[in-house]
Amino acid sequence: MNITVTPEQPQDNKLTAKVTISAADVDAAIKKTYAEIANKYAFQGFRRGHVPRPIINNMMGLESILAQATNDLLNAADPAIVEELDVTPLGQISFGDEPAIVVEHSDYEATVTIDVRPEAELESYDAPEVNMPPEEVTEAEIDWQLNQLLSYQMTYEDTDEDREVAEGDVIGVDIQNVEGAGHLAAENRTVTLNGMQLPAELQEAIVGMKPGETKDVEWVKSHEHEGEVHEHKFCVKVTVKAIKKAVTPELTDELAKKNFGYETVEKLREAVKEEIEADKKTSLPQLKEDRVVEEMGKRLQLDEVPENYKNEIFNELAQEFLAQLQRQNISLDMYLAARGVKADDFIADLHAQADERTRQSLALDAVAKKMGFEATEADVEAEFERAGIEDVKAAVKQWKDQGRLPAIRDSIKRTKALDYLVENAKVTVKDEVAERAEAQKAESAE
Template sequence: MTAKWEKTEANVGVLEVEVASERFASALDAAFKKVVKTVTIPGFRKGKVPRKIFEAKFGIEALYQDAVDILLPQAYQEAVEESGIEPVDQPSVDVVQLETGKPFVFKATVTVKPEVQLGEYKGLEIQDKSFEVTDETISEEIEQVLKSHAQIEVVEDGEVQNGDTVSIDFRGTVDGEAFEGGEAENFQLEIGSGTFIGGFEDQLIGMKPGEERDIEVTFPSDYHVKSLQGAVATFHVKLHDIKRKVLRELNDEFVQEISDFETVEEYRNDLKARLEERAKQDHERYIEDEVVTKATENATIDLPKVMVDHEIDHQINSFAQQLQMQQIPFDAYLEFTGTTMDELRDQFREAAEKSVRVALVLEAITSAENVDVTDEEVDAELQKVADSSGLDLDRVRQLMSVRDPNLSSFRNDLRNRKTIQLLVENSKLA
């Protein structure tokens, strides 16, 4: 077999492949063995029709398509390996020669992984950012803890305040006409959560249980329901009740209830240590993100559209799985938000382009710097997984191999992490 690769565009080329006539003849034999099982000719049992009788009745050409289906995928893969190209999409194939006794010839138009022209990636100057844990940081964290353990009380005699949860009936109209989704009873709404259109929640502040009020709001120009974009709506609202969070007091008793510590001081010291560790990790991630972003911006890549489209597919599939975990059908999400699939794909496009660019640049730097991972490094990382999960090392390896045979993806992740660490070690903080 011979293969010739010729680039026709930036990331597209034609792979011309010639397969020896003997291999095509073998493919025809295999095609006949497959087809003859389904052929019925009077005087012969199914599957026992002689080759000459079959060809006399149907012609050798009747076997061509099955022979091509058998031979082409293998021949194409061999040609790809021989040519050293890296396809990123299924090829478009044209058969050039298909004749008994002659070589089988085809041309495959292939989109390949783009070449990356690396720019500066060592010695990058990164603007440092403070992740210091202050007394204010600790106080804010404690406030969140207190809020998460707050007691809920019904406000019998009082007015709606920011942060309250209210139960309301509402009915919305635009130009006196009701619209879909604009009506509900006993709806639970947290004031200040931003759940409703801007201005709606603010106008509930000051209402008392049993009170009714008309509220006027303007839908944003980019609202997900096109018919309501920019429309002025009036909502008639009736307030049923008010629930308010009452924060607990931070004292030793409270600390003993929510933790293994005895005193507020012990709890604060532990919280500070945990926040400082988190801040350290956040700082490390910030530096990593910055060096990768700068290295990517300094590189030149002619990005194939198909690679971006594949990444969009991947991200949308992940998004759909997240919705499913929240028991929200994907189709229902599109309908509720008034979003078409094309619009959703456009929303993911920028992130997908960045993701593909980053992956290509990291791969190019990894190759340029000869970064690799050893079996010992792989075992060490697997051991970390085992330690954190409570499983033994062999079981972790077995479970990961189900989805990642030979741990190739796992190795690639480690390789990328080493490459990013190389960038960080060679960067400068300003």
């Protein structure tokens, strides 16, 4: 397509450009529209594909034909405009509410508007200072990993505490079904009052009770079925048996052998050390990148990120996460239930992640611009090669024709910016696990 694009300076995160499409492309779009109509519809007295234009004009209307040709022409021009401007649009390119209709044998001119990411400044473009765990394995890290393993062996025992039950407590309860709640009935059932294991109405009634206390609890649930509202009544007799405490077993040679398959605690520690060492080789470089980009995101001088950009990143994160669950053959409901997470809290957390990532991406954009990093043709081809594409030239052409190369170039420039920052970041090594353990010990002592 022969197209000329003249951009103006972006304002309020919108890029405006004058676009001119050649008369030859206009005529080709009109010809294509007539051909499609002639092949799609049956016109009495004519074979499909062999219908004169005047006949089609009389049946379909010249204005509607040219309107369709205009729409097809503009859709075909989208990728070329994006490539010419080398921008990654947020949403669709706008040709205005009522784009002009094409005129045969004439160039087509239009003004396009594209929502783009904002260009922001940073408080400082210098590589940041970050804290990092040591490359070698520390005793504190081994202890922490062992405590994690022991937590899976945790049991709950009754206590003598004589106080009111509070949210978050682990308790033992008897639940006797009186009406409609057979699925809840149990003796000395261990439950955590975290809003996930019991109906909200039942948990609310239990909070404030004391061990040995019995209470009748009733509540009603409504649901709609085939346009009718149905109510279901629940009634239980609940008795709080005891407030429970978590008990973690002591790590002994016997436990190490029985539960983890190692002859002694020392051999178990050695195995855990080797596992941590292997993990650090892959996790520390990524951790450094994450911390560097997190610090740069804090330097962004931008009060509010455009909502459409945040929504785009939110959708990307959601799709990535759902794809990961699908590969593991796990539904979102299963994931949330297994972790005791409410759907609203999960979505709110995903929005928070999206907000953070948008600021970090804009910070890397700012560094790339400041440092003059560019994405060359060789860089783009190398990106496709790393993805394992066999015919790189063909793939690059396809992405160019689809208007998708600007996004690749943006990614390459951000990667160059990040590599520069990571290479020049000042690192302070800290045994963060040991510090965290000391803080927890001090908190417990208080």
